[in-house]
Amino acid sequence: MFDSLSDKLQAAFEGLRGQGKLTEKDVERAAREIRLALLEADVNYKVVKEFVDKVKTRALGAEVLQSLTPAQQFVKIVNEELTALMGSASTKLTFSPRPPTVIMVVGLQGSGKTTACGKLAKFLLGEGKSPALVAADVYRPAAIDQLKTLGAQVGVPVYDEGTTSDPVDIAKRGVEWARTKGRDVLIIDTAGRLHIDAKLMDEVARMRSTVKPHNILLVLDAMTGQDAVNVALQFQEKVQFDGVILTKMDGDARGGAALSVRAVTGKPIKFASTGEKLDGFEYFHPDRVASRILGMGDVLTLIEKVERTIDEKKARELEQKLRKSSFTLEDFLEQIQQVRRLGSLSSLLGMIPGLPANKLKGLQVDDRAFDRIQAIIYSMTPEERRHPDIINGSRRRRIAAGSGSDLHAVNQLLNQFKQVQKMMKQLGSGRVPKNPLQMFRNPS
Amino acid sequence: MAHDWSQVFRGISPEAAASARVESQAAEEKPGGWLTQLREGLAKSRRALQQQFASVLFDRFDEELWETIEEALIYADVGVETTASIVAKLEAEADAGLIKDRSGLITRLREITAAHFCQDDPRIDVDHQPAVILMVGVNGTGKTTTIGKIAWHLKELGREPLLVAGDTFRAAAVEQLVEWGRRVGCEVVHQERGGDPGAVVYDGLVAAEARKADVVIIDTAGRLHTQVNLMKELEKVVRVIKKRMPDAPHECLLTIDATTGQNGLIQARMFKEAVNITGVVLTKMDGTAKGGIALAVSHDLGVPIKLIGTGEKLQSLQPFDPLTFASLLFDETLGRV
Numbered sequence: 001m002f003d004s005l006s007d008k009l010q011a012a013f014e015g016l017r018g019q020g021k022l023t024e025k026d027v028e029r030a031a032r033e034i035r036l037a038l039l040e041a042d043v044n045y046k047v048v049k050e051f052v053d054k055v056k057t058r059a060l061g062a063e064v065l066q067s068l069t070p071a072q073q074f075v076k077i078v079n080e081e082l083t084a085l086m087g088s089a090s091t092k093l094t095f096s097p098r099p100p101t102v103i104m105v106v107g108l109q110g111s112g113k114t115t116a117c118g119k120l121a122k123f124l125l126g127e128g129k130s131p132a133l134v135a136a137d138v139y140r141p142a143a144i145d146q147l148k149t150l151g152a153q154v155g156v157p158v159y160d161e162g163t164t165s166d167p168v169d170i171a172k173r174g175v176e177w178a179r180t181k182g183r184d185v186l187i188i189d190t191a192g193r194l195h196i197d198a199k200l201m202d203e204v205a206r207m208r209s210t211v212k213p214h215n216i217l218l219v220l221d222a223m224t225g226q227d228a229v230n231v232a233l234q235f236q237e238k239v240q241f242d243g244v245i246l247t248k249m250d251g252d253a254r255g256g257a258a259l260s261v262r263a264v265t266g267k268p269i270k271f272a273s274t275g276e277k278l279d280g281f282e283y284f285h286p287d288r289v290a291s292r293i294l295g296m297g298d299v300l301t302l303i304e305k306v307e308r309t310i311d312e313k314k315a316r317e318l319e320q321k322l323r324k325s326s327f328t329l330e331d332f333l334e335q336i337q338q339v340r341r342l343g344s345l346s347s348l349l350g351m352i353p354g355l356p357a358n359k360l361k362g363l364q365v366d367d368r369a370f371d372r373i374q375a376i377i378y379s380m381t382p383e384e385r386r387h388p389d390i391i392n393g394s395r396r397r398r399i400a401a402g403s404g405s406d407l408h409a410v411n412q413l414l415n416q417f418k419q420v421q422k423m424m425k426q427l428g429s430g431r432v433p434k435n436p437l438q439m440f441r442n443p444s
Numbered sequence: 445m446a447h448d449w450s451q452v453f454r455g456i457s458p459e460a461a462a463s464a465r466v467e468s469q470a471a472e473e474k475p476g477g478w479l480t481q482l483r484e485g486l487a488k489s490r491r492a493l494q495q496q497f498a499s500v501l502f503d504r505f506d507e508e509l510w511e512t513i514e515e516a517l518i519y520a521d522v523g524v525e526t527t528a529s530i531v532a533k534l535e536a537e538a539d540a541g542l543i544k545d546r547s548g549l550i551t552r553l554r555e556i557t558a559a560h561f562c563q564d565d566p567r568i569d570v571d572h573q574p575a576v577i578l579m580v581g582v583n584g585t586g587k588t589t590t591i592g593k594i595a596w597h598l599k600e601l602g603r604e605p606l607l608v609a610g611d612t613f614r615a616a617a618v619e620q621l622v623e624w625g626r627r628v629g630c631e632v633v634h635q636e637r638g639g640d641p642g643a644v645v646y647d648g649l650v651a652a653e654a655r656k657a658d659v660v661i662i663d664t665a666g667r668l669h670t671q672v673n674l675m676k677e678l679e680k681v682v683r684v685i686k687k688r689m690p691d692a693p694h695e696c697l698l699t700i701d702a703t704t705g706q707n708g709l710i711q712a713r714m715f716k717e718a719v720n721i722t723g724v725v726l727t728k729m730d731g732t733a734k735g736g737i738a739l740a741v742s743h744d745l746g747v748p749i750k751l752i753g754t755g756e757k758l759q760s761l762q763p764f765d766p767l768t769f770a771s772l773l774f775d776e777t778l779g780r781v
């Protein structure tokens with residue numbers, strides 16, 4: 001997400017760097033490039049126009065053009081305006097002093113509401129809450145089944161009345177039910193609806209005035225184009241939502257719709273949802289994302305990710321293995337899987353400051369290489385994984401066939417592994433950092 | 445609007461289509477929706493003709509006019525590159541003196557836009573025994589619903605569709621397809637959730653032969669094009685189909701949600717790389733989104749847009765017409781329709 005927008009903006013800045021003085025023409029050209037970058041990222045064209053005009057006016061001000069470092073000044077202006085556009089620090093949910101806190105989740109069809117409800121429930125469990133779900137989508141075939149399955153997966157009760165009741169009544173009785181069950185947060189999954197569907201928009205408006213939710217969250221697909229603004233404005237008018245859950249963030253969309261929605265409604269993006277696994281859900285940090293877009297990295301998120309994903313115990317075990325030089329292909333596989341849980345390689349690299357995404361292009365970070373390696377290792381017997389030395393010619397051929405690759409790839413992997421093993425031995429005899437984070441904390 | 449559905453499916457005789465008289469229903473129209481827009485758009489063009497003074501304003505093709513056109517296209521999610529290419533063509537014609545006035549300009553703009561679509565046969569090929577249709581696309585774009593709609597139309601045309609629940613991943617995906625099968629009145633082959641999609645698909649093909657179904661429509665799990673493993677899984681599904689029926693699938697339809705922005709193009713490219721997309725279904729055209737990304741997708745992939753989805757009912761399916769689509773991108777004033 002946002003990576004490619006970042007590339008484009010940096011290209012625009014690059015053109016300005018190394019120039020002692022900026023002329024009006026330089027600024028115009030950079031502004032045009034920024035305009036294109038934002039449009040290609042699906043930022044609404046009106047929002048783009050205003051943004052670019054603001055940047056231009058400020059950049060053409062005397063203090064920038066005459067400053068000693070006009071290019072830096074320009075980047076600073078863009079940064080400030082971008083942060084202003086996205087909103088600054090992340091905003092949390094509102095919890096009612098009198099439980100249950102009611103959260104109503106609304107949005108277009110197919111934007112990912114039901115999955116987001118399941119993920120939000122899991123997220124709240126992790127925060128020490130005892131959430132429950134209400135199935136108020138009586139229209140889409142099997143929507144209730146879907147929520148019930150997710151509820152069971154997360155371990156959270158689900159209230160439903162089948163498909164014959166009025167959704168507003170279901171929501172109302174759901175709140176009562178949550179209260180008697182002693183659940184402190186209630187998440188209402190509503191049917192997907194078009195913002196121009198008067199009847200269904202009226203239904204959510206009635207639900208809102210009946211159950212008086214403490215939070216209304218609009219679910220927005222990160223891949224949405226220019227129409228996001230229409231959608232958000234209509235939902236704003238009819239239900240006054242408090243914030244946005246941005247879904248499908250694991251795709252490669254540039255996410256401009258999110259910027260536009262914030263700009264036209266003033267409502268923050270509260271959560272980012274990634275992937276179909278239920279734990280891909282976190283608070284959205286606009287300031288961090290702005291800094292990532294500008295190629296300034298996002299170390300905070302990287303550190304949080306590493307801390308959450310890398311298993312301390314496993315890391316210590318690995319260290320032991322390294323010391324004893326008993327690092328096997330099985331450990332190698334485990335390592336790959338741990339790193340992959342952090343996200344795609346390119347997305348990780350994008351978080352490291354000083355490594356602007358466009359500079360990484362030449363590196364050819366291809367996550368598919370990991371898939372190939374994994375496939376090859378999966379095709380080995382446990383014995384082979386523990387003792388790669390026994391992998392002779394015929395075994396190699398079998399592994400190549402089994403993994404859908406070729407002999408060359410298998411040989412390459414085994415050679416690489418040998419090198420890694422050698423390297424590990426050297427490392428093992430020396431000092432290995434206990435915590436991978438030390439790398440970031442002690443820049444020496 | 446009634447469509448001649450023999451023009452929509454290849455392998456359906458005009459007689460069958462005529463006797464079925466499948467009507468694309470208009471009941472689901474919403475104010476501001478696609479169909480209403482079409483009607484209002486036509487009314488608007490009449491009005492526009494009367495307002496001749498407006499054309500004086502536009503008779504000078506100045507920088508501002510080109511910018512307005514650009515904005516109209518960008519607003520419709522056509523994208524910067526496609527917009528530039530369309531506007532360049534239009535500008536060249538204007539410079540050559542081929543376009544006289546504003547109304548001529550709008551007409552050419554629409555024609556050029558319509559011509560940007562891949563012009564291949566837009567019919568859905570069901571001229572096989574059985575014909576196999578594979579439905580693929582990103583999460584939530586409307587695969588399962590579209591399958592229900594296509595099956596219903598085929599059934600109305602006297603065909604015997606059979607649905608295969610190849611989405612073994614998403615919670616309640618099987619139940620959802622089974623419910624569509626019930627509404628259409630056709631059989632649904634399914635297994636338990638969590639199973640191998642290839643195995644269900646194989647079962648489905650075997651069942652189709654045993655039960656003399658003419659059209660097999662296979663649902664697949666929604667997947668982001670960036671998920672390499674899941675894209676591989678899709679390739680495997682195609683291999684399984686080919687093992688049983690070497691010339692199948694006869695159609696591999698990609699659903700694209702009309703609200704999708706510029707990411708739609710990358711989506712389509714990646715799906716095309718994995719499985720050979722034969723056509724696109726542009727869904728959710730009943731909203732206010734224009735679906736302009738379909739232009740780039742169709743042009744870039746060389747694949748026609750075959751159908752549009754206009755609602756959540758069985759009947760909410762329509763053939764795609766490039767010129768109508770282009771007319772709905774912008775009105776005479778180049779404002780939003």
Ligand SMILES: Nc1nc2c(ncn2[C@@H]2O[C@H](COP(=O)(O)OP(=O)(O)OP(=O)(O)O)[C@@H](O)[C@H]2O)c(=O)[nH]1
Nearest residue numbers: 109110583584585586587588589666728753754755
């Ligand atoms: N308004 C409108 N809604 C649609 C249309 N097509 C599908 N939908 C709705 O969009 C949502 C998602 O549709 P599905 O058919 O479940 O989409 P899918 O691609 O099968 O989704 P996954 O299997 O979860 O990836 C549902 O609420 C549908 O009712 C359409 O043309 N117009």
Ligand SMILES: [Mg+2]
Nearest residue numbers: 587588611617
């Ligand atoms: Mg589906």
